[in-house]
Amino acid sequence: QVQLVESGGGLVQAGGSLRLSCQASGRTFSSYALGWFRQAPGKEREFVAAISWSGISTYYADSVKGRFTISRDNAKKSVYLQMNSLKPEDTAVYYCAARPGRAGTGTSDYGYWGQGTQVTVSS
Numbered sequence: 653q654v655q656l657v658e659s660g661g662g663l664v665q666a667g668g669s670l671r672l673s674c675q676a677s678g679r680t681f682s683s684y685a686l687g688w689f690r691q692a693p694g695k696e697r698e699f700v701a702a703i704s705w706s707g708i709s710t711y712y713a714d715s716v717k718g719r720f721t722i723s724r725d726n727a728k729k730s731v732y733l734q735m736n737s738l739k740p741e742d743t744a745v746y747y748c749a750a751r752p753g754r755a756g757t758g759t760s761d762y763g764y765w766g767q768g769t770q771v772t773v774s775s
Contacts, residue, residue, distance in 0.1 A: 661769030
């Protein structure tokens with residue numbers, strides 16, 4: 653079992669940066685792949701980034717590649733999403749997700765979810 657709590661969201665101007673954090677609890681955190689997803693009003697939840705249990709492999713949606721960076725610290729049971737060059741279209745609720753084994757890019761790949769944190773990018 654893994655419980656996830658996101659933080660770090662807020663209001664930022666276009667071109668700015670934010671760093672999201674996700675704090676996990678549970679004894680097997682280091683064996684879980686982690687992902688970030690987002691959901692804008694009226695839209696389906698979509699994949700943003702994922703990282704393998706070791707941290708060696710990372711995956712990104714084309715829309716954020718080169719601007720966002722996912723990382724993890726297994727000792728702190730945390731995963732991060734550094735978001736740079738933010739755009740108004742990045743506005744959404746951002747969710748942290750976890751799954752045992754390999755990383756995935758689909759919402760159905762993950763069984764554990766946080767409550768989400770709002771990111772709003774003004775133009």
